[in-house]
Amino acid sequence: MLKFIAKRLGSAIGVLFAASLLLYILVINSGDPLKDLRESNADNREYLMAQRIEYMELDQPWYLRYWDWLTGVSKCFVGQCDLGRNINGVEVSGLLANAAASTLRLVLIATVIAAILGIAIGVLTAVRQYSGLDYIVTFLTFLFFSLPVFWAAVLLKEYLAIGFNDWIASPDISLGTSILIGIVLGLIMQMFLAGSLKRRALTFVAVAIFVPLVLQYSLWLNFYRFPQMGPAIVVVLTLLVALSATSMTAGLKEKRVLYPALITVVLVLAAYYATFYLMSEPNTWILLGGLILAVAIPALVGRLMGGRLRKNAASVAMVTGFVGAALTVIDHIFRAWPGFLDNKGRPISTIGSSTANFEGGYWDHFLDNGTQLLLPTILLAIISLASYSRYTRSSMLEVQQQDYIRTARSKGLSERTVIFRHAFRNAMIPIATIAAFDFAGLIGGAVITERVFGWKGMGEMFATGLDHVDANPVMAFFLVTGTAAIIFNLLADIVYAMLDPRIRV
Template structure:
């Protein structure tokens, strides 16, 4: 495996070098970088031309300019990258850092959400093949996949941003809205849960009535402007997740999995009260990251210690419970600050930019500001990527379900959940690893259309501006990041194959 990795890495360096030369030549020959100044009537035109020639080294042959750039890239191995300056004399290093941080915030969240939801939907539709749920999900995923991004972005701006901002000033529902919402949610729920005709009717009626009663009740409690989970709400939801995850993974009768999950839920419920002052007065991103790691690591070892022969499964369920409990605690504190955030920003969902200029809120209010700015572009990218992940997962699961070892597992009397998640799901993830790796690497390059529509100054904007201005420095910085990411994630996908299936050795 090591030999394969080294061989792949060496070949990738050669590909990067050849591609960089080709891209550099194409960019510098795509136009005249001095065109705007040659047509200018400014009195200091000659001085401006002289400065731009100096900034872009236009008095040197192209191969020498490229060699200077390559030497600057070589300094990255010493953590001293020198990517030159753009045509205005601004260091490309600083431009790249700002663009990469902006794009990573957008892309990472969208990719993770699309990957998780896509895999879950794909597994569910494969298990329920040719059902109403399967047909409905297939229709919706292809609909989302075929939507033009710019058109979907405009629709989200109109209804999810402008419409919501108008509604949140005085949240209310008309009787027609309650009836229509109840009918739609009831229909979707009966499709999702399936069952006999009688069960579908009961599910539909119960869900429709619940929605029609819950929405005005939450309005009366002012939940939409002042939401609260509270200590009890976080604890209840954490325990519900622990029971649900145990039931899905092993069944509630398996005490070796159930006990660590419940202990983790209890621990998360207690810690949210004990650490309340930390979350109010001392919170920062490093504390959240450290807390998230501990919320996974500690329950993992609890599950390993108490799981016996089911140690791996118990550790996984306990770790997931700990992570969800920690996440619910964070959500609760965001809810607690929502009313103050609305007071500072009455129209919370913005349609342009990655954050509100000169926003002066506390940590939680700043997170809410950046989160609401992320909402629309993240949702657009998620909807587009969701279709690919769900369809590939579904087809992969269906293919794996036809294998002999799956039939053997069922003939041995194993529970269906064990057959699906322990035997079929793991092997079905192998092709998904390739798709996810290339998708994430591609999106790191910047969702150019999405960033343009929502006014994000990310990698796509950096690339487009460099091309428009016939400026190779920003374009080559973009290439360096995206090309390296593509190679790195392709290599990680190969390694992930061996983790998923130890029989795979290249």
């Protein structure tokens, strides 16, 4: 394994070197970085030109400038990166740190959301091949994939930002609209759940009646301005996750898996009360530490109580603990929402990654950053959704034709066991490659997204560098995206061996 990683890293460094050299030459020959000053009538024009020449080292041959940049990059291995200065004399390393934090936060969240939803949709459509659901999902995923980014961004701004901000000031859903929403959701749910005609009809009727009642009841509670959940809802939802995860992996009859999951639900309730005041005004490290404990402790319980099924028990307990911790965080976010609305007024902004001079506690800033992330994250996620769903569907259909799947079915195993314990794991091997390329690709795609939403991220730094024929910011962008592509492809190769022991690196 170590020999394989060393060889891959060696070849990756060679690829990065050749690509960086080509990009550097293309950028510096794409225009004149002094053009705006040559056309200026300022009295100190000559001084400004001399200053820019000094900042950008334009008095040096291109190969010496490239060598200086390469030397500065090599210092990153000892934690002293020197990526030069931009056209205004500002250190690019500082600009990159802020831009990368903004962009990677956006891209990472969009990738996770797209992967989870895309894989789930792909598995479902593969199981329900050539059904009405399959055709509708296929149409929608390719529709999202084909949307022009700038046009979709304008639609999101209009309806999910401006329209929502107007609506949240005085929330109202008419009875007719509630009934229409219930009918639409009923049609969707009966397609997802499938089954006999009678079952589908009952599903449709139940959803079509239940949803309008819930919507009208939520308006009566003024839930949209004063949301509330509480420990009872947290426990009930966590319990449902525990039962669902147990049913999907081992079945509810397997007590070695079920009991650790139920114990985790009790631990979530105990942690809710024990950390209530601490979570009222936490910090990022407290949340991160709590998340680690919420996964580690249930995993330990599952391994100790699971016996021969300890891996399944640990996995189910970890999922239950993670969901319970997430619901606890959501409960505190709900409690902070009314104050956030009063403080900010219009919660979803259409420009920028944060609100300037925004005052408030930890949860207020958390909500501010979250609402700023909402629109660009949705945009990047729906674009990537098609790739994940279609590749997952294709991979699942191919795997289901294998002999070992037919053997599993002939042995009398349940369809749930065949799908999730035999087919799903092997179907994930091609998806590891897609995820690796998608992450790096989204960073490049974020250039347009960040421009539309006014984010000061890597996309903005890259575009500004190209506009001003400023090589150092462009090369900094390449350094991050190129390195991300190499690392994620290496991780994909390692994941192959984890998913399928027959694969050896």
